[in-house]
Amino acid sequence: MKYICTICGYIYDEAKEGRTFKGLPDSWVCPVCGAAKNAFKADENSKPLSGAEASGAAAEAGSDLEADKKNTDNAFSETMAHAGNGAEEEFDEDMKKLSAGELAALCSNLARGCEKQYMAREAALFKEIADYFSTTAPAVPETDIEHLAALFKKDLESGYPELFNEADSALDRGTKRICVWGEKVTNIQSTLLARWEREGDAFLKNAEVWVCSVCGFIYVGNTPPEICPVCKVPSWKFDKIERRYPA
Amino acid sequence: MKKAAFRNLRLCTKDCLCLYVCPTGATDTEDSIIDVSKCIGCGDCAAACPSGAISMLSTELPPQQKKAENVISYARKLTKNKADEEQIASAISGMVINDGMYRLMTALAKSARLVNEDIMRESGYMLPQSKNTKELLEDLLNDPPAAGFPVDAAKELLRLIKFNE
Ligand code: SF4
Ligand code: SF4
Ligand SMILES: [Fe+2]
Numbered sequence: 001m002k003y004i005c006t007i008c009g010y011i012y013d014e015a016k017e018g019r020t021f022k023g024l025p026d027s028w029v030c031p032v033c034g035a036a037k038n039a040f041k042a043d044e045n046s047k048p049l050s051g052a053e054a055s056g057a058a059a060e061a062g063s064d065l066e067a068d069k070k071n072t073d074n075a076f077s078e079t080m081a082h083a084g085n086g087a088e089e090e091f092d093e094d095m096k097k098l099s100a101g102e103l104a105a106l107c108s109n110l111a112r113g114c115e116k117q118y119m120a121r122e123a124a125l126f127k128e129i130a131d132y133f134s135t136t137a138p139a140v141p142e143t144d145i146e147h148l149a150a151l152f153k154k155d156l157e158s159g160y161p162e163l164f165n166e167a168d169s170a171l172d173r174g175t176k177r178i179c180v181w182g183e184k185v186t187n188i189q190s191t192l193l194a195r196w197e198r199e200g201d202a203f204l205k206n207a208e209v210w211v212c213s214v215c216g217f218i219y220v221g222n223t224p225p226e227i228c229p230v231c232k233v234p235s236w237k238f239d240k241i242e243r244r245y246p247a
Numbered sequence: 248m249k250k251a252a253f254r255n256l257r258l259c260t261k262d263c264l265c266l267y268v269c270p271t272g273a274t275d276t277e278d279s280i281i282d283v284s285k286c287i288g289c290g291d292c293a294a295a296c297p298s299g300a301i302s303m304l305s306t307e308l309p310p311q312q313k314k315a316e317n318v319i320s321y322a323r324k325l326t327k328n329k330a331d332e333e334q335i336a337s338a339i340s341g342m343v344i345n346d347g348m349y350r351l352m353t354a355l356a357k358s359a360r361l362v363n364e365d366i367m368r369e370s371g372y373m374l375p376q377s378k379n380t381k382e383l384l385e386d387l388l389n390d391p392p393a394a395g396f397p398v399d400a401a402k403e404l405l406r407l408i409k410f411n412e
Binding site for chain 1: 253280304312314315317318321322323324325326327328329330331332333334335336338339345346347348349350351353354355357358359360361362363364365366367368369370372373374375380383387392393395396397400401403404407408
């Protein structure tokens with residue numbers, strides 16, 4: 001049986017590894033992109049591992065497939081239900097008003113847009129406005145890891161699926177792109193936070209932390225990946241997060 | 248549509264063919280950035296460059312793609328969350344002593360911002376030249392969020408940008 005990483009496409013082949021996927025510890029992560037075990041999907045076309053030891057794995061994998069199918073069905077019926085009432089969904093005015101944090105991102109996005117068009121002065125001005133909003137944004141009341149983890153979870157469970165469905169019915173492939181990228185990045189963010197809560201700083205001590213400057217994918221390791229597993233840009237597009245206390 | 252040449256400094260290998268072919272000398276500058284005021288948009292430099300380092304960019308861009316109202320509404324739900332995620336991560340990174348935690352939180356804040364910028368880009372703010380951008384800048388000027396708002400920056404942007412809608 002083969003398992004495919006939904007973030008980067010890495011294939012875990014049980015036959016080659018000599019170890020069932022299910023048998024891997026929960027702390028195991030994708031060797032290429034660092035995704036957690038639950039980001040892997042069973043490859044429906046691959047043959048189950050033969051032999052007595054593997055039969056359990058195959059049976060489990062089978063039930064996985066069933067579960068997957070169910071999920072797909074659910075997602076589908078939700079889409080249909082949604083398509084029916086999407087137009088009537090009410091968004092209150094507060095929702096539409098941009099917060100300072102949102103305005104910061106909006107303006108730094110426009111700064112990037114200017115930079116791409118070689119408009120250096122305009123880029124600097126948008127950056128100035130973005131920084132103004134960053135520094136004046138009122139503090140979020142719950143500044144803790146649990147709250148952060150809950151927000152990631154919400155994005156993954158409802159934020160991205162809802163936006164993707166809406167973009168799909170509007171034939172808006174640009175928005176579908178940011179859903180595909182953003183969902184993967186959020187998945188990694190959430191995995192890293194869970195890893196921190198489980199292992200503390202052990203996995204960060206002798207490793208660098210890199211951020212893809214295009215899509216936000218975070219990678220922990222000595223050198224950045226050759227190409228970003230999410231948006232496919234080359235390694236020089238990764239920025240290293242500097243240590244707080246340089247040695 | 249009128250075009251102008253732009254050189255990607257990262258790709259430029261200094262083969263200098265663009266210097267030979269340019270009829271106006273626009274490609275020959277002390278900072279390697281092509282002089283737009285001299286460029287007549289003939290495209291000869293781009294055709295000659297062996298490194299594919301020059302692109303011809305329209306000086307007037309078409310209006311950005313229209314976005315469905317509902318797509319924007321759902322995008323706003325995400326941008327609200329992403330902004331909060333960035334803020335929480337950056338607040339924690341400012342408080343912690345542990346270097347691993349500090350770097351993880353700094354990375355999460357940076358990452359959340361990048362993801363948020365991308366959603367903004369796809370929900371009505373792709374082009375700095377758009378009507379949406381113009382209206383946003385005007386709104387901020389008419390009703391500044393607070394006394395410290397950089398009014399001059401907004402004014403200069405409204406003056407500099409060639410809005411296209
Ligand atoms: S021809 Fe291309 S590679 Fe050579 S100097 Fe000009 S831009 Fe650079
Ligand atoms: S497009 Fe023509 S005028 Fe402009 S820089 Fe290139 S060669 Fe010179
Ligand atoms: Fe990336």
